[in-house]
Every structure is written in structure tokens, then in C-alpha cells.
Amino acid sequence: xxxxxxxxxxxxxxxxxxxxxxxxxxxxxxxxxxxxxxxxxxxxxxxxxxxxxxxxxxxxxxxxxxxxxxxxxxxxxxxxxxxxxxxxxxxxxxxxxxxxxxxxxxxxxxxxxxxxxxxxxxxxxxxxxxxxxxxxxxxxxxxxxxxxxxxxxxxxxxxxxxxxxxxxxxxxxxxxxxxxxxxxxxxxxxxxxxxxxxxx
Numbered sequence: 001x002x003x004x005x006x007x008x009x010x011x012x013x014x015x016x017x018x019x020x021x022x023x024x025x026x027x028x029x030x031x032x033x034x035x036x037x038x039x040x041x042x043x044x045x046x047x048x049x050x051x052x053x054x055x056x057x058x059x060x061x062x063x064x065x066x067x068x069x070x071x072x073x074x075x076x077x078x079x080x081x082x083x084x085x086x087x088x089x090x091x092x093x094x095x096x097x098x099x100x101x102x103x104x105x106x107x108x109x110x111x112x113x114x115x116x117x118x119x120x121x122x123x124x125x126x127x128x129x130x131x132x133x134x135x136x137x138x139x140x141x142x143x144x145x146x147x148x149x150x151x152x153x154x155x156x157x158x159x160x161x162x163x164x165x166x167x168x169x170x171x172x173x174x175x176x177x178x179x180x181x182x183x184x185x186x187x188x189x190x191x192x193x194x195x196x197x198x199x200x
Contacts (some may be wrong), residue, residue: 017089034131057105106119107120
């Protein structure tokens with residue numbers, strides 16, 4: 001995996017917060033590019049990962065960092081429109097401390113180096129930003145530094161022979177000259193051409 005020293009997560013977390021704010025209640029049950037996630041589940045997952053990786057950055061290990069995400073158990077709290085932007089801000093602030101990127105930490109029940117945890121957090125924000133935008137018909141332009149970091153992380157993961165499912169599906173082939181976001185999306189196992197299914 002490529003090693004990151006630090007990266008400002010603020011620009012990408014603000015982009016994700018803006019996308020979440022643009023989701024009308026009527027779209028919460030809509031499908032997303034993640035087959036197990038409706039929009040409401042995706043938003044709940046974003047809130048959960050923001051808390052988990054915030055605490056991973058702080059090395060505040062406990063229930064929030066010890067549990068793997070479970071879409072089936074996700075329910076969107078009533079106050080999510082206030083809660084999600086707050087935890088996203090806290091996530092960015094926690095990773096603004098250079099110490100977050102050093103030593104060991106834990107996320108999703110997995111012990112891993114701080115810089116790898118940071119890279120995973122960035123990748124989650126970039127990809128789920130795309131998922132949310134694509135599912136709800138919003139324009140999406142991720143933070144370029146975060147996108148480059150996400151692509152590097154996904155490229156390394158795609159070359160890992162031990163990859164066999166988990167959070168990534170099989171790589172979706174994308175032309176070498178495609179936009180970097182499309183290439184990252186393909187490496188994650190998503191189809192960059194995905195659009196919501198049309199109603200019958």
C-alpha cells in the first residue's frame with residue numbers, strides 16, 4: 001500500500017456534507033451503486049464510518065472502532081441532517097493532527113497503521129461521495145488531492161493477490177485515458193456508467 005504522511009480531509013468531507021444536504025427525503029429509499037445500500041443506508045454508513053475513523057485517528061479505541069460495518073443493521077437516525085455534517089467535521093479535524101497518521105490504530109475491528117487507516121478513510125469518502133451523487137442525481141467533483149490518494153490506494157489494492165471480495169468487488173475495466181474518478185470507481189468494483197434503474 002502507498003504510504004501517506006498527511007492529507008487534509010476537510011475539502012472532501014465538506015463535499016460529502018453538501019451532497020448529503022442535497023438529498024430530499026423522497027430519495028432515501030432509492031438504490032445506490034452499492035447493491036446492499038439504499039440511500040438511507042449509505043447515509044447511515046457514512047455517519048458510522050466518520051465516527052469510527054474519527055476515533056481511529058484519535059486512537060480512542062473501543063466500540064466505535066471494534067465493529068465492522070453491517071448494512072443490515074443500519075438505520076438512519078431522525079437527526080441525521082445535523083449529525084452527519086458534525087461527525088464529518090470532527091473526522092477532518094481528527095485527521096488534521098499529524099499524530100493520527102503515525103503508530104497503530106484500529107477501524108472496523110482491524111488493527112492497522114495510522115497512515116493506512118487515513119488512506120482508507122479518504123477512499124471511503126471519495127467513493128461514497130460518488131455513490132451518493134450518482135444515486136441522487138447530483139453533480140460530483142471530489143477534492144483532487146483526495147481523489148489522487150483514493151486512486152493510489154485502490155490501485156495498490158487491485159494488485160494485491162489476496163483480494164477476494166471484502167469491501168471491493170472485481171475490478172471493472174475502464175480505459176486508461178478515462179477520467180481519474182472513473183478509473184478509481186472501476187478499481188473499487190463499481191461501474192462508472194451506473195445510473196439508477198428506471199421505474200417501470
